[in-house]
Amino acid sequence: MIEIKNLHAKVDGKDILKGVDLTIRPGEVHAIMGPNGAGKSTLSYVLAGRDGYEVTDGSVTYYGKDLLAMEPEERAAEGVFLAFQYPVEIPGVANTTFLKTAINAIRKHRGEKELDAMQFLKLLREKTKALGMSDEMLKRAVNVGFSGGEKKRNETLQMAVLEPKFAILDETDSGLDIDALKIVAEGVNALRSPERSMLVITHYQRLLDYIVPDYVHVLAAGRVVKSGGKDLALELEKNGYRDFGVDEAA
Amino acid sequence: MTTSLFSTRGADPTTAPAFLAPLEGRDAALDGSALPVVADLRARGRARFAAVGLPTVKNEAWRYTNLRELAKQTIGPVGDSAATPVDRLPTVRRDGAGPRLVFVDGRFRADLSTIQGLPTGVLLTDFASACRDHADLVAAHLGRLASADDRPLVALNSADLTDGVVLRVGAGVAVADPIELVYVTVGREGVTASSHPRALIVLETGARAVLVEHHISQGGAAVLSNHVAEITIGEGATLHHCKVQRENDATFHLSHIAASVATNGVYDNFILTLGARLSRNEVVSALDGRDARTHVSGGYMVRGHQHADISTIIDHAQPNGTSREVYKGVIDDHGRAAFQGKIIVRPHAQKTDGHQLNRALLLSDSAEIDAKPELQIFADDVKCSHGCTVGELDDDALFYLRARGIDKETARGLLIGAFLADVLDEIAETTVRDAFQGCIAGWLEEQR
Ligand SMILES: Nc1ncnc2c1ncn2[C@@H]1O[C@H](COP(=O)(O)OP(=O)(O)O)[C@@H](O)[C@H]1O
Numbered sequence: 001m002i003e004i005k006n007l008h009a010k011v012d013g014k015d016i017l018k019g020v021d022l023t024i025r026p027g028e029v030h031a032i033m034g035p036n037g038a039g040k041s042t043l044s045y046v047l048a049g050r051d052g053y054e055v056t057d058g059s060v061t062y063y064g065k066d067l068l069a070m071e072p073e074e075r076a077a078e079g080v081f082l083a084f085q086y087p088v089e090i091p092g093v094a095n096t097t098f099l100k101t102a103i104n105a106i107r108k109h110r111g112e113k114e115l116d117a118m119q120f121l122k123l124l125r126e127k128t129k130a131l132g133m134s135d136e137m138l139k140r141a142v143n144v145g146f147s148g149g150e151k152k153r154n155e156t157l158q159m160a161v162l163e164p165k166f167a168i169l170d171e172t173d174s175g176l177d178i179d180a181l182k183i184v185a186e187g188v189n190a191l192r193s194p195e196r197s198m199l200v201i202t203h204y205q206r207l208l209d210y211i212v213p214d215y216v217h218v219l220a221a222g223r224v225v226k227s228g229g230k231d232l233a234l235e236l237e238k239n240g241y242r243d244f245g246v247d248e249a250a
Numbered sequence: 251m252t253t254s255l256f257s258t259r260g261a262d263p264t265t266a267p268a269f270l271a272p273l274e275g276r277d278a279a280l281d282g283s284a285l286p287v288v289a290d291l292r293a294r295g296r297a298r299f300a301a302v303g304l305p306t307v308k309n310e311a312w313r314y315t316n317l318r319e320l321a322k323q324t325i326g327p328v329g330d331s332a333a334t335p336v337d338r339l340p341t342v343r344r345d346g347a348g349p350r351l352v353f354v355d356g357r358f359r360a361d362l363s364t365i366q367g368l369p370t371g372v373l374l375t376d377f378a379s380a381c382r383d384h385a386d387l388v389a390a391h392l393g394r395l396a397s398a399d400d401r402p403l404v405a406l407n408s409a410d411l412t413d414g415v416v417l418r419v420g421a422g423v424a425v426a427d428p429i430e431l432v433y434v435t436v437g438r439e440g441v442t443a444s445s446h447p448r449a450l451i452v453l454e455t456g457a458r459a460v461l462v463e464h465h466i467s468q469g470g471a472a473v474l475s476n477h478v479a480e481i482t483i484g485e486g487a488t489l490h491h492c493k494v495q496r497e498n499d500a501t502f503h504l505s506h507i508a509a510s511v512a513t514n515g516v517y518d519n520f521i522l523t524l525g526a527r528l529s530r531n532e533v534v535s536a537l538d539g540r541d542a543r544t545h546v547s548g549g550y551m552v553r554g555h556q557h558a559d560i561s562t563i564i565d566h567a568q569p570n571g572t573s574r575e576v577y578k579g580v581i582d583d584h585g586r587a588a589f590q591g592k593i594i595v596r597p598h599a600q601k602t603d604g605h606q607l608n609r610a611l612l613l614s615d616s617a618e619i620d621a622k623p624e625l626q627i628f629a630d631d632v633k634c635s636h637g638c639t640v641g642e643l644d645d646d647a648l649f650y651l652r653a654r655g656i657d658k659e660t661a662r663g664l665l666i667g668a669f670l671a672d673v674l675d676e677i678a679e680t681t682v683r684d685a686f687q688g689c690i691a692g693w694l695e696e697q698r
């Protein structure tokens with residue numbers, strides 16, 4: 001279980017998160033919606049442990065452990081996965097090398113045997129096929145020369161390979177056309193399980209037609225201002241975020 | 251216009267006696283003394299170095315590399331290296347067998363060397379044997395490309411000319427196997443033992459060879475290794491010359507490589523610097539024939555309090571020459587690096603194509619690099635470019651890797667390896683590339 005309590009965070013000296021409360025139980029899918037600048041990505045980075053995001057108050061308890069006290073790699077090894085809104089390009093590091101290093105680091109942490117080259121390739125083949133990714137994409141440097149859609153698919157592939165316990169998807173739908181969106185959503189849905197929790201961050205309701213959440217929360221100005229079932233997303237689609245004091249053209 | 255990086259303005263003659271003292275009274279006993287060319291070069295080197303001493307930072311060519319710490323050492327002669335056991339001899343070969351000359355503290359060790367598997371038409375031997383058996387070859391090439399007059403350290407090397415390697419590849423002969431030179435320094439307690447090996451390398455018309463140099467230390471003693479290589483590339487000949495240098499943190503490694511490339515010839519040089527307290531690798535490649543090519547590149551990895559200097563001169567003297575120069579460096583801790591790259595295009599050298607790139611990655615706030623590209627172009631129909639970048643590890647990339655469970659040190663290693671990866675592609679020979687890749691991996695491993 002993940003318990004976020006009264007979470008306050010600063011970026012560049014500016015208060016962004018102003019008391020976020022959220023509890024996510026195993027197997028649940030929670031959606032966070034909210035206008036641009038609400039602090040959605042900030043929340044995801046704070047959970048993943050990025051430098052420069054200063055927690056000033058509150059706590060995050062992850063299966064009984066203090067998540068905020070862990071290094072980013074420890075969090076990942078404990079099963080936290082952030083699918084980045086803007087996946088990073090890493091010239092010179094092949095996608096396969098990256099994935100193999102990552103999965104073996106995590107397996108080692110879990111006390112499992114590291115995969116050898118053959119086992120790893122077999123696993124990778126299975127997962128890429130399901131996501132409609134080419135072998136060629138795996139040989140390329142991480143995200144370098146990938147289209148927006150390819151980057152998001154690559155994030156989904158990493159999630160499928162690393163099998164996290166808690167996946168945070170930050171605007172995984174942005175930049176995807178409807179076909180790509182369906183493929184990515186299928187990939188995500190395939191990972192739904194009674195042990196795995198997900199936090200799906202999105203600006204638009206569209207994604208939630210494909211990844212149907214158990215709960216929907218509205219984040220505005222650094223706080224969860226409303227929570228409800230999946231119908232809340234439809235309501236937001238109709239009325240926008242105006243009801244939450246946000247005047248948005250988008 | 252000058253090809254000389256190393257004018258003797260800004261040198262300190264008071265430093266000279268300490269470096270020349272170990273040579274006193276040894277002349278007559280030294281190999282090759284009977285050859286006038288050797289005796290003459292020693293005398294000239296001695297006189298010249300006595301007059302100038304070590305270069306100082308007031309010398310433009312030495313602005314970024316200060317030999318003050320070297321000047322403070324108690325310089326002594328090498329010990330009895332004929333007897334020193336050597337526990338480890340590096341090679342790029344997987345099977346371990348191949349032509350290889352080994353030098354311990356600059357002295358040739360026949361017992362550790364193998365001269366077999368070479369095709370006919372190849373001469374690979376030590377300096378003393380060459381003076382005895384191939385006096386004409388020595389006379390024709392010694393002191394021809396590296397001048398003792400305008401480079402103090404070449405003068406010092408000449409003053410102590412004692413040992414080294416002579417390689418000649420005859421016309422039309424291609425040597426497929428890499429020829430390896432291993433320089434092991436052991437040194438002595440209490441003094442900084444100095445050695446001054448010389449290499450004479452001659453590729454005749456159409457010859458091809460791969461030469462690999464390893465420079466390592468055995469133990470932690472401080473030494474001064476002051477190398478000079480004179481390399482003659484004949485018409486249409488090709489030499490791939492790769493060097494890896496990873497001595498201990500007390501070593502002063504100074505090296506001057508002077509190459510002259512004839513029409514259609516290729517001189518290819520790659521230097522991987524991982525070691526020494528202070529290293530300076532000078533490469534001067536002169537395209538003295540039409541349509542000649544040179545490719546000088548390398549990687550420098552500097553940490554602790556190391557200082558690494560790469561100083562190159564590409565001298566386009568004839569038309570249609572091509573030069574390509576790519577260096578990449580990684581500097582951590584309090585490390586310092588200096589890169590000086592001069593490209594000269596002489597008035598006659600039309601249609602020259604010259605390209606230079608130096609990229610450095612600073613891993614710590616106290617790491618430093620001085621970079622000085624310098625183009626001197628006197629012809630009008632040329633294509634010349636140079637680029638220089640200094641950067642840091644990408645924090646976003648580092649976080650991305652860590653967010654996937656990869657620990658910080660491994661993540662840094664991946665990014666550093668990625669930064670360096672493409673410079674290794676400059677090495678044409680796969681065996682050498684793989685071996686050098688292994689050296690870099692070892693360096694990264696120690697970094698953790
Ligand atoms: N690195 C940063 N430096 C300064 N301000 C930032 C930084 N990242 C985010 N912000 C600010 O924090 C606020 C929330 O941003 P973000 O979490 O990206 O919102 P969302 O993902 O909901 O669009 C915005 O006002 C944004 O300008």
Ligand SMILES: [Mg+2]
Binds near residue numbers: 085
């Ligand atoms: Mg965002």
